Amino acid sequence: MLPSYQDLMLPILQCVAQHTSISTRALSDVLVEQLNIPEKARQQKLKNGQLVLTNRISWASIYLRKSGLLESKVRGMLSITKAGQRIVKNSDIDAINNQFLMQFPSFAAFMQASRAPQIPKEKEVDRTSLERLEAAHHEINTQLALSLKEKILSASPAFFEKLMIELLLAMGYGGSMEDAGEVIGQTGDGGIDGIIKADRLGLDNIYVQAKRWQGTVGEPAIRDFVGALTGYHGANKGVFITTGKFSKNAQKFFPKNGAKVVLVDGELLTKLMIEYNIGVSDQQAYVVKTIDIDFFDSE
Numbered sequence: 001m002l003p004s005y006q007d008l009m010l011p012i013l014q015c016v017a018q019h020t021s022i023s024t025r026a027l028s029d030v031l032v033e034q035l036n037i038p039e040k041a042r043q044q045k046l047k048n049g050q051l052v053l054t055n056r057i058s059w060a061s062i063y064l065r066k067s068g069l070l071e072s073k074v075r076g077m078l079s080i081t082k083a084g085q086r087i088v089k090n091s092d093i094d095a096i097n098n099q100f101l102m103q104f105p106s107f108a109a110f111m112q113a114s115r116a117p118q119i120p121k122e123k124e125v126d127r128t129s130l131e132r133l134e135a136a137h138h139e140i141n142t143q144l145a146l147s148l149k150e151k152i153l154s155a156s157p158a159f160f161e162k163l164m165i166e167l168l169l170a171m172g173y174g175g176s177m178e179d180a181g182e183v184i185g186q187t188g189d190g191g192i193d194g195i196i197k198a199d200r201l202g203l204d205n206i207y208v209q210a211k212r213w214q215g216t217v218g219e220p221a222i223r224d225f226v227g228a229l230t231g232y233h234g235a236n237k238g239v240f241i242t243t244g245k246f247s248k249n250a251q252k253f254f255p256k257n258g259a260k261v262v263l264v265d266g267e268l269l270t271k272l273m274i275e276y277n278i279g280v281s282d283q284q285a286y287v288v289k290t291i292d293i294d295f296f297d298s299e
Helices: 009-017 024-034 052-066 082-089 105-114 129-154 157-170 177-183 219-233 248-252 266-275 293-297
Strands: 077-080 194-197 205-211 237-242 260-264
Touching: 009 024, 009 052, 009 077, 009 082, 024 052, 052 105, 052 129, 077 082, 105 129, 129 266, 157 194, 157 205, 157 266, 205 219, 219 237, 219 248, 219 260, 237 266, 260 266
Parallel strands: 205 237, 237 260
Antiparallel strands: 194 205
């Protein structure tokens, strides 16, 4: 029988602690040997073809990283943090689970963000199967969005630039990749990072500023961007994209010159990426069937 993803947390932490860094594939091999997982159990697969063990190791590793016990400075590699080392050295800790990880603020915030709106336990039985499925889908997408943001922040500025191009193209802007590639990143007037066609014929343009930040973008940055739109380019449409957040004053800022600026923060950015399939791929689809009333009424 395979251990659950929570049962794997402490063995994963202990295993990573024995290495300066270790790949997820090597981690899986070590765990199989240390935990004496039988071959038949190792070959169990989900409906999408992924090994169950691989999936559980992945989720356990994500939770340990969100708790600050593990980190991934190099893509595909895991290393232990000082906080993780303290856990491993504590002989009184013989298991790690979600409840244990809730003591870490970063994990508590992650879990709070990933949960669908909560329903009191006494009303849980009142939820239909479809409502429970939708709640699970919401949780998966929220966790996916957090992982996407993590990937974006660890990517290079050039990759982030390419990401913005592909997203805007997928949303119907920018004409072609060649057109978008020619203009994005070539301007620098007043903080404009790129110019994207608002339609395929290029009858109107949208000016873009993209900031790969973890912090908060304040009102001065938006005001400067609006000033660049009208002052340098005589334009009135712009998109300000950041991986961080916008301050309340930035969100409330309303240009007096009639310029229209759309603010895209990290949360909206990852939602758009999921919606337009940028940086993500379909893993599994569940089709919900219902009775075809017309079929039976035609009898």
